Amino acid sequence: MWNYTEKVMDYFLHPRNIGELPDADGVGEVGNIVCGDAMKLFVKLAEDKKTIAEAKFQTFGCASAIASASALTEMLIGKTLEEASKLTNQDIADFLGELPEEKMHCSVMGMEAFQAALVDMHKRHPELDVPIIVEETGENRIVCQCFSVTEGKIREVIQKNHLTTVEQVTHYTKAGGGCGGCKDDIQAILDDVLGKAKAAKEAASTERPACQLTTLQRIALIQETFDNIIRPGLKADGGDAELVDVNGDQVTVRLAGRCAACPSAIQTLKHWVEAKLREKVSGAITVVEAK
Amino acid sequence: MESSTDIIYVDNNATTRLAPEVVEAMTPFLTTWYGNPSSPHPFGNEAAKAIVHAREAIATLLGAEPEEIIFTSCGSESDSTAIRSALETQRGRRRVLTTAVEHAAVLNLCKYLQHNGLHVDYLPVDSQGRINLEQAKALINDDTAIVSCMWANNEIGNIYPVEALGQLAHAHGALFHVDAVQAVGKIPINLKDSSIDFLSLSGHKLHAPKGIGVLYRRRFTPFQPYLIGGHQESGQRAGTENVASIAGLGRAAELAMAHMDEEQSRVRAMRDRLEAGLVASCPDPLVNGDRQSRLPNTLNICFRYIEGESILLRLYETAHICASSGSACTSGSLEPSHVLRALGLDYRSLHGSVRFSLSRYNTDAEIDTILQVTPGIIRSLRELSPFGRL
């Protein structure tokens, strides 16, 4: 079991600002149920449209995820958007006293949720001057397939937290914590960021918005389609399938039962499962078979 | 933590409390009789006698002969010894068959063997965690060195049809190993006339100390020791014997015999009451495992839409209840339990699993407390969750 500070336990046992804000000005959703943690953050502005008047959250996750989310709402309330946009995940950890290093990804998730809420606020209120945080390199390439972590996210976390080892990157982002297949890649990114650290200023920032969001509803809808349509369909044919991962538009599926041995399994997947998911969820979905 | 007296310990598949009788049996060998059982003088002989006595008690518990009992340092060592030995003594054979739900002690050894060029098949399980013997039959052939299957699963409590699986292994001349770490002391075992060649057990799961285990080796089964050195354990396992722990394990085996009926009656009744109570009071529950064939002490239940570590911490903070979970956060591995994933559980359920595993030291009053506090904890965590409000 983890050693949590008294403050983490306090915020876990008595979380502040739980719930939804139906009239929020910005809503951010990050993480997903596949990874085991997810957060939804609601932000409402005051009359002046600059100061955060209310913030509420919902969290699916461990004690430190709940405490980080609750702490974040406390930190946001009363700040101007400008001030709030300068907060970092380290500020959340400091607010809570300390987080075990393996749990730092919970504080990172908090900041991601706030960035996502700002992006959403910008969409809802184009007239406001919302300080959207732009990733410095903006690379949306997925480095860690197991936990859908982008190169941009890894670079950002390395820089902000002065990380130096692959293990630390895993503690902060989960990247590399599943199959471990991307550890060399993370090392290369680390080498690059650390090498570049001095010449950092030269790197021109691009205009791309912060994070590509995995919406919670979308995952839930995929799971639902899977349980209610796809699995019963396959079962009728003596087969079955398991939803392994959802990674942006890519849905990873493992076939079981008769399907698994059937030579036309791949075809079944491509045509039928994909068609159903496209019909019910989004036209952009592609289906791949788990190895 | 100041004291352990107000703890409600329902994590007995992780480890168990030392029986006071076991401590009593061990104490002389930690104090007065510290001699080496191999020494020629009468002082060492006291230790040697204790080992003889313990070996007999364990043989009785297993329905085995004393010569078939080898003391090891833990369940993991027993597992490794059996599987490696089979591969060494059956050199032409390059295949291993095991299941997808084994403990890491077997699973990670198999992955290592695979890495070194052996062929390993992992029997899949259905949504209740059951294996299919037809499928097993198809995966065993004349190239199979050993089949290894757990008798009972530590997470979901399933009891596997080991006798039948052993016969399938023998039909092709393969050896058969059973990891019975979770089964010994909880269900009756009789190895006389069984198809089991090797069986592992671990002291700390049956109220004996951690760091003592047994490998049962059926007489005449080809064997290659894992630890090579002194002549202890008839040359089958080198290293000066852990006399006190062996004496403790012997006493624990006698106690397990004496309490076997209680496991099947009183412990089972407490588990069943806990299960029924939680299913009735927490909406949308999911009980994992095979309810037709399950250890009497184990309940694995998913509380959907919430995460296991949060549940465990609240259980502890509210009433000092110690349970466990297959969620990713509790394991520290970032991946939820391989056993629950092998069942094909959906992700909304997977992260919210809690395992309650009882022992004869639990009381009805403790079950009452768990039943009182759990529904409120589940409700308040669901109020926090973006996925479901029940």
Ligand SMILES: Cc1ncc(COP(=O)(O)O)c(C=O)c1O
């Ligand atoms: C099924 C099973 N096998 C093996 C082991 C390992 O036993 P030990 O901890 O004595 O090495 C355990 C317990 O952790 C277990 O539950």
